[in-house]
Amino acid sequence: MVFKRLLGSLGVGGPAVDTVLDPGAVTPGGVLGGQVHLRGGDADFTVEHLTLELLARVEAEHDDGESEGAVVFHRHVVGGNFRLAAHERYSVPFSFPVPWETPITELYGQDLGIVLGVRTELAVAGARDKGDLDPLAVRPLPAQEAVLEAFGQLGFGFGSADLELGRVGGTGQQLPFYQEIELVPAPRYAHRVSEVEVTFLAGPAGIEVVLEADKRGGPLSEGRDELTRFTVGHHDVDRVDWNAEVDGWIRQLVEHRAPYGGHAHKDEYGHHDDHDHGHGSGPGTGTAIAAGAAGLAVGVVGGMVAAEVVDEIGDFFEGEDEEGEEEEDEYDGGDEDE
Known part of the structure; x- marks a missing residue:
């Protein structure tokens, strides 16, 4: 300038x-x-x-x-x-x-x-x-990049990203807004959910990963949102098999087996809340997912x-x-x- x-x-x-x-x-x-x-x-x-x-x-x-x-x-x-x-x-x-x-x-x-x-x-x-x-x-921080890369490796695609005014209930959120990264589900989950939203709340010790799935309804049931959270330390990046870790998160969320999950909702200010304030998940095993222009990055930006x-x-x-x-x-x- x-x-x-x-x-x-x-x-x-x-x-x-x-x-x-x-x-x-x-x-x-x-x-x-x-x-x-x-x-x-x-x-x-x-x-x-x-x-x-x-x-x-x-x-x-x-x-x-x-x-x-x-x-x-x-x-x-x-x-x-x-x-x-x-x-x-x-x-x-x-x-x-x-x-x-x-x-x-x-x-x-x-x-x-x-x-x-x-x-x-x-x-x-x-x-x-x-x-x-x-x-x-x-x-992104290395842990954020590893999580998003794993989603891409598992077949999820990038939908959109935005910032929402409000708070995510039960978290240590500091800013008056939060980021949602909307992902198109992998084919094996497409019949169960229409989209998955990822929110990162980073701090000095690590990040809270908040996942929300828009679950499809069945013949006898209506669709609903499911929400759960996991914590990841900044130093866990090189000790986690992120494909396996994130796949486990998604299975828990989609199958409603997350011990710390709950039904999500938005109030008039657009923020999420849930019925349980615990945290879940620890580090897995294996090596870190290599950084590169793969996974989600392929569908992030193009043309229009x-x-x-x-x-x-x-x-x-x-x-x-x-x-x-x-x-x-x-x-x-x-x-x-x-």
């Missing part, structure tokens, strides 16, 4: 800002780095604070349907209380950890359609402007889907720049790192 945005609320001739992120995707709980480049305006200014916000495009369910909005889920103060001379060029480096529950936006470099951004807020002389906005790419993802990201960022409105205020629920 270039210095193309003059901060409108600061008046004509105000400072310009350009945030440049370090190349490559970050991981949940990983460190996001880069530099904020400032160019002074027509006069000297005192920068009161310079803050980076992490935003996500999130869906919310209501009684009358669904809506979308931007959620600020993390803030980091880069600096403040310094003088920016007229036309001066000044750079502020930054480095901070992103939340562990930050959604993943790509798998093996293929875009999942999740829209995240890093926005820069500059406060000068009592006025604030949310200026420069950059897309944020997040790749890729075009839709690009359009969605473009609309999100262009809309923020043009309107200058703080759309995320409606759903604001993030933390702040000072």
Whole structure:
């Protein structure tokens, strides 16, 4: 990006800002780095604070349907209380950890359609402007990648991914929203379930894997949702036969034999809850599934889907720049790192 945005609320001739992120995707709980480049305006200014916000495009369910909005889920103060001379060029480096529950936006470099951004807020002389906005790419943790790779190896296909406002009941969820990765069932399970949704809730010790199956009804029974959870340690990746492990999870879920499973439901805020708050599953045996462009990645993006993802990201960022409105205020629920 270039210095193309003059901060409108600061008046004509105000400072310009350009945030440049370090190349490559970050991981949940990983460190996001880069530099904020400032160019002074027509006069000297005192920068009161310079803050980076992490935003996500999130869906919310209501009684009358669904809506979308931007959620600020993390803030980091880069600096403040310094003088920016007229036309001066000044750079502020930054480095901070992103939340562990930050959604993943790509798998093996293929875009999942999740829209995240890093926005820069500059406060000068009592006025604030949310200026420069950059897309944020997040790749999965090794354990997340291993689980998704195993689903792919077992014949599941990628359906879609989205972010839902709300909470998953009985978990240690920290953010005000969660990610759902919808999978098309493998042929051997297609007569039992129409789809399987995977939610990862990562933390310093490991991840909670929440699985929900949309079970098909029979001649004498209605379809219903089944939900269960499993825990995976970050250090278990190299000690687990993930194909066998995930296949066991699916069998328990589909056959309703999960000791910690229950019926899932969504309330008016779109979040899941279940009737049992325990955890299940331990590490299996064998070696880790090798990373590569196999499994789910084959069906993640192609043709029309890729075009839709690009359009969605473009609309999100262009809309923020043009309107200058703080759309995320409606759903604001993030933390702040000072």
